[in-house]
Amino acid sequence: MANILVLDDEQDACNLVKRIADGMKHKAVAFENEDEAIEYAKANPVDLAILDLKLKKMSGLDVLEKLKESNPNIKALLLTGYPTVETAKKAVGLGIHSYLTKPIDVDDLEKGISAALQKGRKGSKEELNI
Numbered sequence: 637m638a639n640i641l642v643l644d645d646e647q648d649a650c651n652l653v654k655r656i657a658d659g660m661k662h663k664a665v666a667f668e669n670e671d672e673a674i675e676y677a678k679a680n681p682v683d684l685a686i687l688d689l690k691l692k693k694m695s696g697l698d699v700l701e702k703l704k705e706s707n708p709n710i711k712a713l714l715l716t717g718y719p720t721v722e723t724a725k726k727a728v729g730l731g732i733h734s735y736l737t738k739p740i741d742v743d744d745l746e747k748g749i750s751a752a753l754q755k756g757r758k759g760s761k762e763e764l765n766i
Contacts, residue, residue: 638753639681642666643673643699644688644715649740653686653715656745670699678706684752686745689716689723697723700730711752715740 640657642664644650650666657664665680667673670693677685685703687696700712714727717738727735733755734748 638662638683640664640749641673641677641682641685641703643670643685643691643696644668645691646688649688649715649738652740653745656742657686657749660746660749662749670694674699674702677703677710682707682710684749685710685712686749687712687714689714690718697726697730697732700732704730711755713745713748713752 640662642650642653642657644653644666645668647668650668654664654666665676667676670691676682682703685700687699689696691699696714696716700710700714703710703712712730712732713734713736714723714732715736715738716723719735719737724735733752736744736748
C-alpha cells in the first residue's frame, strides 16, 4: 500500500483521483490547495504525487519541485487538460513518470499509478509515459 498525495484545484477531479487510488488499495490524501499539499508532504511520507498542471497559485511542476526538496525520491504523475511539448520536456526533467490528459481516463490513471509505483524496482522501465 502506497501513500499518495493528490493535488487538483477542481474538487470533482480531486475526488475522482482519490477514489481511484483508494480503490487500488492505496492511501490517498487529496488537496485543492498547493500550500496545504506541500506542508502535508513535508510532515508525512508520500510515495506518489498526482498533480494537476494548472493550479491557482503555481503549476503542478512548481509544486513537484517543492515536494522534491523534502523527498527527492518522490514519484509523480501529471494531469493536464493543456498538454504541450514544452511541458512534457520540463516534466521529463523533473522525473514525472506519466503525463496524462484530462478528462481523466480511469484505466490510464490506474496503469499510471501502478507503473509509477513500480519505477525504480528491478526490471522496471524508466521512461516517461505520455
